[in-house]
Amino acid sequence: MASGEKILLAHGGGGRLTEELIRSIILPAFDNQILSGLTDSAELQIGKSSICFTTDSYVIKPIFFNGGDIGKLAVCGTINDLAVSGAKPLAISMALIIEEGLEIQTLQKIIASAAQAAKQQNISIVCGDTKVVEAGSADKIFINTSGIGLKMPQAKLGFGQISPGDTIIVSGTIGDHGMTVMSQREGIKFESSLKSDCAAVTEICTNLVEIFGDDIKFMRDPTRGGLAAALNDIAGQTSHGVEIYEEKIPVNPTVKAAAEMLGFDILNIANEGKIIAVVSARKAQSCLDLCRSLPIGRDAAIIGTIAKNAEPLVELITAVKGRRIVQTPYGRELPRIC
């Protein structure tokens, strides 16, 4: 691999290096069509039903942050992967890897938070596992959750559904989660009113699919790698161009200022309670109105389109009417001084 002989942090960043790792090592080894689709959830036919199946691991630092914690994140994140695949989440599993020395009280708080998040979504954590590793072998606690959901019959989602002219909607302000977590990291700590958007997006996804059916072409929760990674994935997998408008992208002013302070591109920053939806143009306004009618989608906006006759790149039309290409992020945002 181009990146050298050792795994770098960027390999886990959901950007270019993650992609390279998956394509060069994982896909060839596991070699199956379902996996190669690299969708948010795998779809399995069981009798007449379609079951969606997904997994995710959570290694976030710090484990408690303004707006959530690793427990809430682990539940919501996996629920979200099912929801954006057009499935109604049914149940999740939870595997814990705990570092020796973690305070029991801390574990209790995390578990309580996970339980609450699951309860709010009417989901049960039906199976799990607990491991403890020696002090130093894990950073406080790592959590893996896997989830299954029943695909909604009205859901016709996939890269193949996307056509030029389709509209791109984002369900709210971007960069909140990533910047919140960043602001509490060693070396760049600063006090802030920033708050993670960590939340389940089930309501917005199921409403969109139930009401608009196959006018909803594709949905994704733009987590690691942010909007940039998600949109580049669309361009790459569909071979269509993507055009978005800087001025239309909703951003909380505090988040924007924090990103400027550190030199980050807000498009590359993770979100944990948002979706992007590619919908047919004729239903775009109605979809937007629906999103905005829900608490989690009150800041929703139409941000761009699937371009006609364009190269499979993501282009941003800037505030001064310039154009620039938005690349798949490297996978690690480093604070700059210059």
Added chain:
Amino acid sequence: MCLAVPAKIIELNGDDAIADCVGNHIQTKTTLVPEVKLGDFILIHAGFAITVLDEEEAKKTWKLLEDMDTFNKTNNKVSG
């Protein structure tokens, strides 16, 4: 050649300060701008204030600060 953001001094103790940039409170050294006072707008680079800014000029120059006014008025402190 450098990233710098405008912010308002909200705490000042010798040459240690806290500056507010649209809701982000940044620890800042004011060693390079000894004339600074509480309430002044400054430009921060790599944790140091490098100059004092005129508030009106600052608001005209940095779109960020435009956002700050709207942000303060609407009390829209957080999303998500």
Added chain:
Amino acid sequence: MLERINKAYKQIARANQTLGRRINVMEVCGTHTVSIFRAGLRDVLPDCLKLLSGPGCPVCVTDQGYIDAVLSLSERDDIIIATYGDMIRVPGRNGSLEQKTNKGNIKIISSAQDALNLAKQMPDKKILFVAVGFETTTPATAVLANEALNEGIKNLFIFSNHKLVIPAMEALLSEKNHRIDAFLCPGHVSVIIGSDAYKPIVEKFKRPCVVSGFEPMQIIIALSEICSQLADGTPAVASLYDAAVTPQGNKTAQKITNESFDIVDGYWRGLGKIAKSTLKLKEKFSSLDAEKQLGIQFIPEEDLSGCRCGEVLCGLIDPVECGLFANSCMPDTPVGPCMVSSEGACAAWYKYARRKRQN
């Protein structure tokens, strides 16, 4: 806004007519390069105006010798490397700091003050502060050095590779066949050094030097001013960043810098040696000087065979004309400064090239 952009176009067209050729403006500031890129400005500006990305950020210009020295120190168990995030991916002969982070002794900091705090928190470790940056960043290191000395801190070591922008500008203008018509001057360096600092360049080389802030409209207006000067044949220093820049600059910052550093010759990646362009700590800070205290082996000669960044930086060639471009030199595996910086000329070209071919 449209009106101001149209006004700018008129000036650019005028300059183009007067000179009878394309105008080349060099922006000597990494942050300008990023702003221009993020605003998609090259797309907004007419083809007769070319923006050259100069040697304007610590990432781009840090030579391999310096990074190799830092990398070899990072192997030591008693040393903690405290560095700004910019430096993590700069390549040495055998990799970058990014590839060494699994040891856990590389700490990313966002202020020189953090290095002092680390030294106090970890008295049994030696903290190496990777002191890079131009005139905007240097005063912070000066404050750090003075504070550490006054407080008797024994485990902080400053490895200075601070650079000066004016000698670099002069070196570029002294290159035969350079094509630089004017400079878009760095906004925040100018806060420290003052806009008057560019007067010698205007007087000696008769090139406009216009200071700009970083908002896209400010940059467009600055380019308009540059072209107006070129069209009228009246090169001068102008500042369009009055909110922050004065003609004299920040005297406090200048004083502490002059009292803490000596100016010496230094190596710039891709450009080689530039006289009196680099800062080293003065004798009184010997106990804090990493080069004196930590046995650093500094090998300035570079191993960048085939790299033509020097010519790209002077505007002599386009990135595609370099044999390494898009072959062994790519954004994730960069060689020279123009690709090392994610917004350098070659990195930016790499991102745009695919689209340009379509036109």
